[in-house]
Amino acid sequence: MKKILLGSVLALCVSSICLQETVAQATLKAPTASPDATLVQNFGESDITVTYGRPSARGRKIFGQLIPFDSLWRTGANDCTALALRETVIVGGKKIPAGKYSLFSIPGPEEWTLILNRDATLHGAFGYDPQVDIYRFKVKPEAAGRYYETFTIEFGDFNPRGESSLNLMWENTLIKIPLQTIADFNNMAEIQKRLIDKQEKNAELLFQGAAYYYATKRDIQQAKTWVEAAEKMDNKTFSIPNLAQKIYADLSDYPSALAAAQRALALAEKEKLSSAIKDLNKRIADLQKRVGLGKN
Incomplete structure (x- = not known):
């Protein structure tokens, strides 16, 4: 009986040692050299x-x-x-x-x-x-x-x-x-084909071409030409003079920017665009100072 008990104890000890070694081996993982x-x-x-x-x-x-x-x-x-x-x-x-x-x-x-x-x-x-x-x-x-x-x-x-x-x-x-x-490649190809090569006279297309040139910082003089042409064809759409005032200001033509901002404000008020009205009033005040019309 003692031999049986001793054998069981030894077997349990060996099993425990093997388990500990297995656990140790499982936890000793080297970090990846190149993750x-x-x-x-x-x-x-x-x-x-x-x-x-x-x-x-x-x-x-x-x-x-x-x-x-x-x-x-x-x-x-x-x-x-x-x-x-x-x-x-x-x-x-x-x-x-x-x-x-x-x-x-x-x-x-x-x-x-x-x-x-x-x-x-x-x-x-x-x-x-x-x-x-x-x-x-x-x-x-x-x-x-x-x-x-x-x-x-x-x-x-x-x-x-x-x-x-x-x-x-x-x-x-x-x-x-x-x-x-x-997208940019396709947009520029479309602008080249329709506005430059064919010179289409369409207010919305002219506005889109001017807006894209302005947003992507391309030829701002060309953007000015297109937005002016668009406004001559459509003087009732708020976004056209609003873009024009930004282009004029970037060209340091502050009198033209002021006039365009005032036209945009009138259309914004007509359409009850509250956020645009607030922004344009601030813009007009700044432009008036730049052209010497503001309060000293």
């Missing part, structure tokens, strides 16, 4: 998604040594970096249709080659086939504003024209990949 990341950015009328691995420098010289110049790089770590577009986007000056693409690069001291490839299933660059490249383009590297220990991808430089950049940053190097929404 994966997913970046989702609203752009245009949909999203762009970037998935990539994030290696760190850890005291190593990166470009020219760890990442040799003039050699294909996965542009990250682990699986190939992937770029998913839900609609057509202009990347590096070329329209790229919706789809998922791998992003490879060939770094150089003076110039990088960026590559969009149709195969987004690769592990690193293994199996890369240049025959399924969709686009190659050049970008000059810049000095980053700070040191990046870990490889980082982010979006930046958004502007009213629907432009942005996909920024690759590691060590002291910054690569900016130009992006542009297809």
Whole structure:
């Protein structure tokens, strides 16, 4: 009986030790050297998604040594970096249709080659086939504003024209990949066709062209010409003189801006646009001071 009891105790002890070892093994997990990341950015009328691995420098010289110049790089770590577009986007000056693409690069001291490839299933660059490249383009590297220990991808430089950049940053190097929404491309093509080439005489179209040029900071003199033409054809729509007063003010033509603001105010009062009335009264007071008509 004692032998049986002793055997049971020993078996329990061994089982307990094995369990403790199993628990210890399960909790001792080394951190991932190059963690994966997913970046989702609203752009245009949909999203762009970037998935990539994030290696760190850890005291190593990166470009020219760890990442040799003039050699294909996965542009990250682990699986190939992937770029998913839900609609057509202009990347590096070329329209790229919706789809998922791998992003490879060939770094150089003076110039990088960026590559969009149709195969987004690769592990690193293994199996890369240049025959399924969709686009190659050049970008000059810049000095980053700070040191990046870990490889980082982010979006930046958004502007009213629907432009942005996909920024690759590691060590002291910054690569900016130009992006542009297809909407701006289409809008400018429509303006070129209808207002510039055909010179259509339509008040709403002229107003829209002027408003788009003004919002996207293009040729403000052209915007002025179009908004003036629109108001000659339609003097009852509040938005036309309201845009005109902004354009005149930006051109420092304060007397014309004041007159346009007063016309806009009259239409706003007629349409009972309370918020616009309040804003225009402040605007008129400021413009009167600028042309010397305000109180001293």
